[in-house]
Amino acid sequence: MVDPIFGWIEAERRRQEEGLELIASENYASPAVLQALGSVLNNKYAEGLPGRRYYGGCEYVDEVERLAQERLKLLFGAEWVNVQPHSGAQANAAVLLALLKPGEKLLSFELAHGGHLTHGSPLNSSGKLYTVQHYGVRADVCLLDYDQIRDKARAFRPKVLMAGASSYPRDWDWKCLREIADEVGAILVADIAHPAGLIAAKLLNDPLPHCHIVTSTTHKTLRGPRGGVIMMGRDFENPLGEKTLKGHLKKMSALLDSALFPGIQGGPHMHAIAAKAVAFGEALQPEFRSYARQIVRNAQVLSQALMERGYTVLTGGTDNHIVLVDLRNKGITGREAEEGLEKAGITVNKNLIPYDPQPPLVASGIRLGTPALTTRGFTESEFRQVAAWIDAALMSLSDPEKLKRIRMEIRAFLQAYPLPYAAAPIPVPDEVSA
Ligand code: DSN
Numbered sequence: 001m002v003d004p005i006f007g008w009i010e011a012e013r014r015r016q017e018e019g020l021e022l023i024a025s026e027n028y029a030s031p032a033v034l035q036a037l038g039s040v041l042n043n044k045y046a047e048g049l050p051g052r053r054y055y056g057g058c059e060y061v062d063e064v065e066r067l068a069q070e071r072l073k074l075l076f077g078a079e080w081v082n083v084q085p086h087s088g089a090q091a092n093a094a095v096l097l098a099l100l101k102p103g104e105k106l107l108s109f110e111l112a113h114g115g116h117l118t119h120g121s122p123l124n125s126s127g128k129l130y131t132v133q134h135y136g137v138r139a140d141v142c143l144l145d146y147d148q149i150r151d152k153a154r155a156f157r158p159k160v161l162m163a164g165a166s167s168y169p170r171d172w173d174w175k176c177l178r179e180i181a182d183e184v185g186a187i188l189v190a191d192i193a194h195p196a197g198l199i200a201a202k203l204l205n206d207p208l209p210h211c212h213i214v215t216s217t218t219h220k221t222l223r224g225p226r227g228g229v230i231m232m233g234r235d236f237e238n239p240l241g242e243k244t245l246k247g248h249l250k251k252m253s254a255l256l257d258s259a260l261f262p263g264i265q266g267g268p269h270m271h272a273i274a275a276k277a278v279a280f281g282e283a284l285q286p287e288f289r290s291y292a293r294q295i296v297r298n299a300q301v302l303s304q305a306l307m308e309r310g311y312t313v314l315t316g317g318t319d320n321h322i323v324l325v326d327l328r329n330k331g332i333t334g335r336e337a338e339e340g341l342e343k344a345g346i347t348v349n350k351n352l353i354p355y356d357p358q359p360p361l362v363a364s365g366i367r368l369g370t371p372a373l374t375t376r377g378f379t380e381s382e383f384r385q386v387a388a389w390i391d392a393a394l395m396s397l398s399d400p401e402k403l404k405r406i407r408m409e410i411r412a413f414l415q416a417y418p419l420p421y422a423a424a425p426i427p428v429p430d431e432v433s434a
Pocket of ligand 1: 024025088116166167
């Protein structure tokens with residue numbers, strides 16, 4: 001008997017195949033990444049770091065992890081990395097644990113303006129353990145206001161200044177943030193989970209030369225397995241009082257390594273680390289740079305096409321893979337849009353807009369992202385069509401037949417854009433394969 005779980009996996013594979021995936025944090029990993037994830041490395045315990053493990057039998061996983069480290073360093077020009085965080089949330093929790101004692105001060109981007117839960121939300125351990133204040137975007141243009149960040153930092157004197165976002169469509173000025181951090185004696189941490197692939201492709205400002213510590217996930221624009229990483233660049237005489245880069249890296253990396261394990265994690269997931277290594281190898285290829293460029297071009301075309309149809313795109317466009325749409329002028333909430341678009345075979349997430357009058361589960365906007373469909377081969381012309389489908393669906397929220405017709409049209413259209421792993425069928429129970 002085939003386990004019914006594989007029926008659900010097959011159902012999800014088909015859902016991914018038949019619909020337009022526009023969730024900005026999602027992507028389609030390659031067959032090689034999935035193969036590493038589903039490998040015998042899952043079976044291995046390997047607490048510690050390569051060459052310094054608490055278990056025997058680590059000679060091969062040591063090589064895997066070393067390769068992941070080397071590729072990641074090469075990809076971002078990092079001096080030091082840790083590839084073990086199970087996710088971006090763990091990477092951030094470990095960094096804050098390493099840098100802050102309970103009650104010490106963290107200044108970070110407001111969640112409701114595009115920040116992340118792990119940057120000090122009261123619902124997250126970061127908000128419970130540390131004393132947190134936030135900076136936000138300007139109400140008129142929805143852009144970061146670096147003067148406001150400087151003023152807040154001067155008044156609050158945080159020990160950690162954190163930057164990075166889950167839904168901010170513009171680039172960050174890392175150099176300016178470092179000047180602010182230096183002025184108030186803060187350690188600057190960048191979370192680049194969303195734009196990591198675009199930064200690796202050198203399309204956005206590079207945080208590594210400016211930020212003391214950089215965290216990321218590996219599965220969004222970077223297109224790898226679910227997971228996280230922590231990195232350090234090379235520009236540090238201080239903030240731990242060390243006079244040399246070597247001294248600094250040694251001291252800070254020991255703090256970060258031990259905050260991650262045994263601080264908050266147990267055994268590293270060696271299958272995921274192998275898959276990270278595969279993804280970093282893919283991202284080092286010239287094709288990845290073309291892919292990343294296309295992601296940004298597609299997002300810009302999508303913004304433009306939606307604005308031409310009367311939609312309010314926050315900040316008037318995008319520098320990255322994210323398009324934020326304020327739906328208030330259309331009289332639709334984010335929740336209604338998410339539900340209606342799903343019926344039409346278009347997956348998005350409702351999203352708070354800055355200063356949103358609606359609660360998070362309703363929200364006034366939606367967040368769109370181009371990485372997944374760009375992996376399927378979509379270019380500018382396909383994204384103009386995506387904008388047309390989004391508009392047609394949003395204008396037909398009360399017409400289930402129209403939504404169904406759009407869904408069928410999208411399904412037929414997508415047959416020409418196969419998923420990277422469509423050729424690897426999973427054995428399924430009869431009722432699903434029928
Ligand atoms: N859930 C991710 C996102 O959608 O941006 C962030 O963790």
